[in-house]
Amino acid sequence: MLTSNPERVRAMVACAERLGVPRGSGMLRQVLQAVAFLSEEKIASKVEYLKNTFRWSDAQVRVAVCGAPFVLRKSKESLKRRSEFLFSEVGLEPVYVAHRPIILCLSLDGRVRPRYYVVKFLKQSGLLDRDWSFYSAVMVTEKVFMEKFICPHKEAAPHLAEDYATACKGEVPTSIIFR
Known part of the structure; x- marks a missing residue:
């Protein structure tokens, strides 16, 4: 300028x-x-x-x-x-x-859509311990997202980390099933 x-x-x-x-x-x-x-x-x-x-x-x-x-x-x-x-x-x-x-x-395919899929899956499976807003889920850092949404559910949803990584590449994860 x-x-x-x-x-x-x-x-x-x-x-x-x-x-x-x-x-x-x-x-x-x-x-x-x-x-x-x-x-x-x-x-x-x-x-x-x-x-x-x-x-x-x-x-x-x-x-x-x-x-x-x-x-x-x-x-x-x-x-x-x-x-x-x-x-x-x-x-x-x-x-x-x-x-x-x-x-x-924000990147629709690299961040917003994959995080939406994870949160939706966790909510439908009854695995979230609190009601996260869509905005909060997409705005946290990758590290925090992994700590709050992926890692705590390794046993209950062992495929979640892999599905999230797949979704971040723009591909549709096969194991996340929505009701």
């Missing part, structure tokens, strides 16, 4: 403000990075796409963009796949995703 045209920087800040990110926000820098190489038309098109794909209001788009500005840089296909999975398979509500937009920036 230091080498950018001052008018371009002003335009980027104005765009960030229209997206709901005030100048004093800690997220301003990330929003500026997200919109730096996008035209006004592309940003407007992406905002419309987010509204239609995620069934969000203007306010919910602002909440999502303020929370995870790089959602503006995700491809439409990537966003579509995520919306289909989160709404159809996981059963999340649009407002839930709008307030936790970082989910949209």
